[in-house]
Amino acid sequence: MSDVNGVSLAVFLFFFLLVTFLGFVAARWRRVAPLESLDEWGLGGRGFGTFIAWFLIGGDLYTAYTFVAVPALLYAGSAIGFFAVPYTIIVYPIIFIFLPRLWSVSHRHGFVTPADFVGGRYDSKGLSLAVAFTGILATMPYIALQLVGIQVVLEVMGIGGGENASTLEKDLPLILAFAVLAAYTYSSGLRAPALIAFVKDSLIYVVIIVAVIYLPHKLGGWGDIFGAAQDKADASNTAAGKPVAGLFPADTSHWAYASLALGSALALFMYPHSITGVLSTRSRNVIRRNAALLPAYSFLLGLLALLGYVAVAAGVDVDNAQLAIPQLFENEFPSWFAGVAFAAIAIGALVPAAIMSIAAANLWTRNVYKAFINPAATPKQEATQSKVVSLVVKLGALIFVIWLPKEFAINLQLLGGVWILQTLPSIVLGLYTRWCHRWALLAGWAVGMGYGTWTAYKQASPSDPTVHHFGSPLALLPGSDTTTGYIALTSLVFNLLVVLIATVALRAGNVSAGSDITEPSDYYADAGDERVTITAAQASGSVAVDDDRGRAG
Amino acid sequence: MSDNSNPRRTSPMLWGAGVALLIPIILPLLVGTYTKTDPKLGDIPFFFWYQFALIPVSALLTLLAYKLVTASDAERRASSHDRSRGGS
Numbered sequence: 001m002s003d004v005n006g007v008s009l010a011v012f013l014f015f016f017l018l019v020t021f022l023g024f025v026a027a028r029w030r031r032v033a034p035l036e037s038l039d040e041w042g043l044g045g046r047g048f049g050t051f052i053a054w055f056l057i058g059g060d061l062y063t064a065y066t067f068v069a070v071p072a073l074l075y076a077g078s079a080i081g082f083f084a085v086p087y088t089i090i091v092y093p094i095i096f097i098f099l100p101r102l103w104s105v106s107h108r109h110g111f112v113t114p115a116d117f118v119g120g121r122y123d124s125k126g127l128s129l130a131v132a133f134t135g136i137l138a139t140m141p142y143i144a145l146q147l148v149g150i151q152v153v154l155e156v157m158g159i160g161g162g163e164n165a166s167t168l169e170k171d172l173p174l175i176l177a178f179a180v181l182a183a184y185t186y187s188s189g190l191r192a193p194a195l196i197a198f199v200k201d202s203l204i205y206v207v208i209i210v211a212v213i214y215l216p217h218k219l220g221g222w223g224d225i226f227g228a229a230q231d232k233a234d235a236s237n238t239a240a241g242k243p244v245a246g247l248f249p250a251d252t253s254h255w256a257y258a259s260l261a262l263g264s265a266l267a268l269f270m271y272p273h274s275i276t277g278v279l280s281t282r283s284r285n286v287i288r289r290n291a292a293l294l295p296a297y298s299f300l301l302g303l304l305a306l307l308g309y310v311a312v313a314a315g316v317d318v319d320n321a322q323l324a325i326p327q328l329f330e331n332e333f334p335s336w337f338a339g340v341a342f343a344a345i346a347i348g349a350l351v352p353a354a355i356m357s358i359a360a361a362n363l364w365t366r367n368v369y370k371a372f373i374n375p376a377a378t379p380k381q382e383a384t385q386s387k388v389v390s391l392v393v394k395l396g397a398l399i400f401v402i403w404l405p406k407e408f409a410i411n412l413q414l415l416g417g418v419w420i421l422q423t424l425p426s427i428v429l430g431l432y433t434r435w436c437h438r439w440a441l442l443a444g445w446a447v448g449m450g451y452g453t454w455t456a457y458k459q460a461s462p463s464d465p466t467v468h469h470f471g472s473p474l475a476l477l478p479g480s481d482t483t484t485g486y487i488a489l490t491s492l493v494f495n496l497l498v499v500l501i502a503t504v505a506l507r508a509g510n511v512s513a514g515s516d517i518t519e520p521s522d523y524y525a526d527a528g529d530e531r532v533t534i535t536a537a538q539a540s541g542s543v544a545v546d547d548d549r550g551r552a553g
Numbered sequence: 554m555s556d557n558s559n560p561r562r563t564s565p566m567l568w569g570a571g572v573a574l575l576i577p578i579i580l581p582l583l584v585g586t587y588t589k590t591d592p593k594l595g596d597i598p599f600f601f602w603y604q605f606a607l608i609p610v611s612a613l614l615t616l617l618a619y620k621l622v623t624a625s626d627a628e629r630r631a632s633s634h635d636r637s638r639g640g641s
Contacts, residue, residue, distance in 0.1 A: 085604045086581030089611050093574040096615055223596030247590070248600040254584040261581055288619045295612040302605050526626075 004158040008330075011339025012157065012346070015203070016177070019196045019347055023184030026191040037379035038112050041189035042362045042386055043280045046107070050286050050293070052194055056355075057277040057290060058297045059197030061088075061268065062204070064149020064349035066301055072321040074229075074308030077236050077245035080253060082305055086261035088298035091268050096291035099269060100284040101431045104525040105518055107279075113359075114275050114427050115367040121430045122438040123514030125371050130445050131423045132367035135272040136393070138416035139360040142271070143397035146349035146356075148322070150174055151401070153342045156326035175398070177346070178353075182394050185354045186387050190280060193354040200351050203344035205300065207329075211310070211341075212303045215332055219313050225306075228313035256474050256484045263489035267417040270424055272359035273352065284526050353394070361389035415456055415470060418488040422448035425492075425499050431523065437513055440502030448495030455487050566625040570618040577611030 039046055048056060066084075073081025102117065111117045115135065119128030154173050184192045216222050226247065233245035249257045268274055278287055311328040318327050329341040365386040370377050377385070426441045461471025474484040507513075580586075587603045594602040 079600075082601070082604070085608075089581050089604070089607050090578050092611065092615055093577050093618075096574055096618060221596060226596060226598060247598060248588040249584065251585075251588075254588065257584045258582045285619075285623065288622065292612055292616040292619050295608050295615070298608045299605065302601075302608070306601070524626075 005330075005335045005338070007335040008157060008339035008342065009159070011336050012343045015199070015340070015343035015347065019199055019350065020180050020184065022195050022199065023181075023188060023192040026184070026195040027188040029191050029195055036383050038362060038365065038382050038386060039110075039379075041383045042112060042358055043276065044190035044194055046280055047282050048194065048280045048286070049282050050289050053277070053281045053286050053290050054293055055197040055201055056194045056280065057274070058294055059193060059200055059348075059351040060273055060277045060355050061091075061294075061352075062297050062301060062348070063352040064146050064345055066304055067204075067345045067348055068149045068152055068322050068325060069145070070301065070305045071308035071311065071325045074305055075311050075316075075324040076308075076321040077233050079246055079248045080257055080260065081308070082248075082302075083257050083260040083264070084305055085298060085302045086258075087264045087268075088301055089295070090261055090265040092291040092294055092298075094265055095269055095278075095294075096288055098428055098431060099275075099278050099287050101523045102275070102427070103278060103281070103284045103287055105431070105522045108522040108525050109517065112279070113272060113363045113366050114270070114423070115363055118423075118426045118430060119367065119371070120517045121434070122426070122441070123516065124438040124442070127426060127438050127442050127445075128367050128371065130442055131426055132363040134419050134423050134445070134449070135363045136360045138420035139272055139356045140393065140396050140400050141416045142273075143353050143356045143360075143394065144400035146353040147174060147178065147397060147401045149349040150177055150346050152320075152322050153326050153345045156323055156330050157342055177350070178394055178398065181350050181354060182357075182391050185357060185390055189387075190276065190355065190358055193351045193358075194280075196347065196354075197351050200344070200347040203340060204348055207337075207341045207344045208300050208303055208307075210337070211307060211329075215307075215310050215314070215328075218332065219310065225309050225313040229309040232312050252482050253484070255477075256486065259486035259489045260473065263421060263486040263492070264417055266424060266492075267421040267488060270420045270427060271356075271416075272363055273356040276355060276359040276362065353397075357390040357393045357397075358386070360393045361386040364389045364393075415473070417473070417486075418452040418456055418491060419449060421488040421492050422452065422495050425496055429499075434513075434516055435503065436499055437503040437506040437511065439511065440499045440506055443502045444495040444497075444499035447498045448491040451494050452487050452491035455491070459487075564625050564628065566621045566628075570621040570625070573614040573618040573621070577607065577614055580607060580611075 070081055070084045102114070105111065105121075106117060109116075109120055111120065113132065113135070115128045115132035118131045119125060122128075151174055159173050216225060219225060230247055233247060236245040269278070281287055281290075307325055307328065311324040314328055314332055316324050316327050316331060318324055326342065326345065329338045333341060365377075365382050369385050370382060374381065422445050425436065425444055429436050429441075455475045456473070457469050459470065459472040459475055461467035473486055473488070475487050475490070477483050477485050477490060581604070587600055589600065590598045592599055
């Protein structure tokens with residue numbers, strides 16, 4: 001604890017207290033109805049406009065994972081880590097294509113979660129439960145990833161970390177930070193991360209812009225930086241006696257790179273928290289407009305990734321690659337600005353963690369509690385249930401962090417990606433056609449989950465010989481000796497095959513497909529159309545949503 | 554992309570939007586087209602600056618798709634209001 005920098009710590013604490021204050025104040029922000037329904041607590045009143053949605057969805061998608069794990073991969077010599085850039089290029093057209101339809105049908109029917117939609121569309125509580133279960137399961141490691149982000153910052157700052165720290169000493173600041181987060185998420189719901197996202201993104205933009213201008217200037221320019229990265233890759237290749245590193249993916253890794261980008265992009269908007277962000281918007285055009293505006297973040301992400309090479313050039317030497325970027329800031333920035341940068345990373349973890357726990361809690365409440373335990377639950381009971389579960393989910397994530405190897409936090413998120421992608425057929429195909437049979441979708445989901453989990457389990461880590469399981473998101477394609485691909489995408493292919501074959505069989509056998517509460521016009525309804533604003537809150541007699549509330553956005 | 558819900562032909566504008574959205578999905582997946590060092594942009598290898606360059610390109614194409622889809626929506630709304638008010 002001797003090397004704590006007082007100035008950095010003071011700046012860090014200032015921003016942490018600022019967002020804590022905002023988190024609690026947010027309960028009163030833009031509110032007309034009481035917080036005692038899921039539409040208010042869990043979706044922020046469903047009234048966010050383009051401006052707020054940009055921060056909220058951006059805050060959702062670009063997390064501590066961005067700051068820590070992506071540059072860590074490049075720092076460690078794996079050019080595959082740069083897949084994060086094509087991934088965020090691909091994701092926005094995909095959001096543009098699919099999510100307005102989900103927005104429309106969800107507003108017509110008061111759906112809060114993707115599992116609500118699946119249940120209504122396919123008349124199957126079982127399928128809806130499978131989607132909800134997968135969402136909660138996949139969100140846990142994602143929240144855990146945020147915890148890892150905070151942890152590395154604390155470690156570099158010298159609080160709680162160190163080789164000899166006891167478990168309690170090591171984790172106490174983290175537990176405290178999460179307790180504060182849990183408290184304001186509980187009291188303010190989705191409004192808390194929405195408001196904090198302004199601070200978070202402003203800090204991140206400032207830190208990155210300063211970092212990519214100031215650091216290369218200090219280190220002799222980008223030419224030297226790429227030169228240093230190339231030298232390091234050459235050295236690893238010589239040491240290994242075979243090509244293991246490089247500035248871009250080797251020929252055999254092209255599909256790995258592409259499948260990670262495509263698979264992650266498809267998975268991203270299946271995550272409950274991205275859907276929560278999207279459903280909190282005011283109209284379907286807010287989503288489309290944001291799809292064109294959000295790539296500003298992709299540029300930022302690319303610059304961030306390159307900081308991994310900057311750390312190499314700056315001579316940062318850490319055993320745990322995830323410490324590379326915080327250590328770079330600590331070494332190269334004046335201490336007050338290092339404090340700002342650390343705050344940016346930590347707050348960058350808090351915002352998505354809050355949204356994710358809200359989304360997971362909504363899934364529990366709507367698709368387990370209301371569907372199976374208390375079908376007559378009032379909106380108030382639903383909100384109470386969600387608030388409590390949001391706490392439980394955060395606790396689960398803490399356990400995740402302690403239980404799984406943290407060497408490459410990104411693998412945790414990629415494991416979640418394997419699972420969540422298996423819900424794509426139920427959700428996305430369901431937005432377009434009712435052809436797929438509900439039991440076929442369930443069978444496909446089960447096959448995809450089983451295959452994906454088993455394959456991920458079998459992967460030893462390519463860089464750490466002590467890790468025998470869940471070591472990589474990539475696996476050899478079935479029937480290939482050299483080509484690897486993202487496990488999630490391979491599993492999805494098996495999933496879709498099963499859906500196809502089983503649907504044909506079930507239809508031939510005349511097995512009941514159930515009824516469908518949606519109608520074709522539901523899928524393009526927009527704000528202002530009949531029945532669009534009917535939500536649980538209004539149906540139960542709370543204050544109506546009017547368009548004026550969106551003006552601030 | 555298209556709304557198969559209304560009994561109508563997919564307008565050319567929606568087709569255009571579909572193409573505008575497909576380009577940024579497909580280009581990044583053709584990894585072999587950009588895993589190279591030259592031509593460099595300043596000191597930056599092709600692999601990196603090309604992917605950076607794709608970001609504004611995809612944003613502009615998505616913006617184009619937005620304009621096309623909103624124009625098409627407005628057209629459809631106008632015609633469906635003429636036909637019937639009870640459809641929605």
